[in-house]
Amino acid sequence: MTWxxxxxxxxxxxEFWWVMFGLAGQLLFASRFIVQWIASERAGRSVMxxxxxxxxxxxxIILFCYALYRADPVFVLGQSMGLFIYVRNLWLIRSERKRDLAG
Incomplete structure (x- = not known):
């Protein structure tokens, strides 16, 4: 294990398990681009x-927790702002769908 x-x-x-946790978060985060690419290829246009x-x-969330553990203020700030944007986008999408169903 020492190597x-x-x-x-x-x-x-x-520390090893925190690094594994951070790597898992990075893998999950990076996978979103593969999901977006596949969806766009299927639709024949750029979709999200x-x-x-x-x-x-x-x-x-995982990367934010990892950044807190590492006590990296730049990383913490970057992830916290991103989380706000991701949640807000989901909120807007759901609101739009509710309006579409009601109207």
Whole structure:
């Protein structure tokens, strides 16, 4: 395990699991682009599926927690602002759908 700790730049098991958590968040966050690309290819035009926003929120929350653990104010600020935007976009999409169904 010590070679893996050295490779990841961690000193103990707690740090190792935080790095794994952060990497999982980054993977989830990056997956949103694959989801968007597939949806656009299927539609034959650029689209932003709901899954894009859910992947953004899931990855953003994990990365925000990781940033708090790392005590990185730049990373914390960037993720917190992104989370607000992702949630707001979902709110706007749902509001639009409700209006469409009502009208």
């Amino acid at each position: 893996l700790y050295g490779l990841l730049g961690v000193e103990n098991a707690l 599926p709901m899954a894009f926003w859910y992947f953004s929120i899931g990855g953003g």
